Amino acid sequence: MxxxxxxxxxxxxVLALLADEERVVDPASVTVTPAYERAFADIEADxxxxxxxxxxxxxxxxxxxxxxxxxxxxxxGKGGAERALIEAVRIRADRRGGGLGRELMSRAVERARSRGCALVQLTSNKSRTDAHRFYASLGFARSHDGFKLAL
Known part of the structure; x- marks a missing residue:
């Protein structure tokens, strides 16, 4: 891997992975809109x-x-160190259960560590109880309540 x-x-x-957590979505069926193009270009440039x-x-x-x-x-905070925020974590539905999510997260945490980050944080929808158990098994602890305001 x-x-x-x-x-x-x-x-x-990537959009296919984000489209549906419960089933495999064919990437060829995904419409890449101009908004997705702009967002990806902005991420890539940052x-x-x-x-x-x-x-x-x-x-x-x-x-x-x-x-x-x-x-x-x-x-x-944390002495001026960066923190890493991890979001939109997905493993393709037909490949779950074999340790790939653990591999993905451990490598992402190592990337953050090598950058000098003092903390890795993530948010997860309250309805994703399986994901919460998974993150806890990786050593992530619930520490804050999050709030969002849709605009």
């Missing part, structure tokens, strides 16, 4: 943001089997 920054060619596969893909380098058909977005946030 290879973890690497996503390229524009990976965008349909040194503090990255979309990472987990690639099965033995699969010639649809090698992207996982993804996440990492944002590196400078702050005055």
């Amino acid at each position: 290879l973890l690497r920054p996503a390229t524009r060619a990976d965008l349909p596969a 040194a503090r943001n990255e979309v990472l893909v987990l690639v099965d380098d033995t699969d010639d058909g649809d090698p992207v089997i996982g993804c996440l977005q990492a944002t590196y946030i400078p702050g005055l």
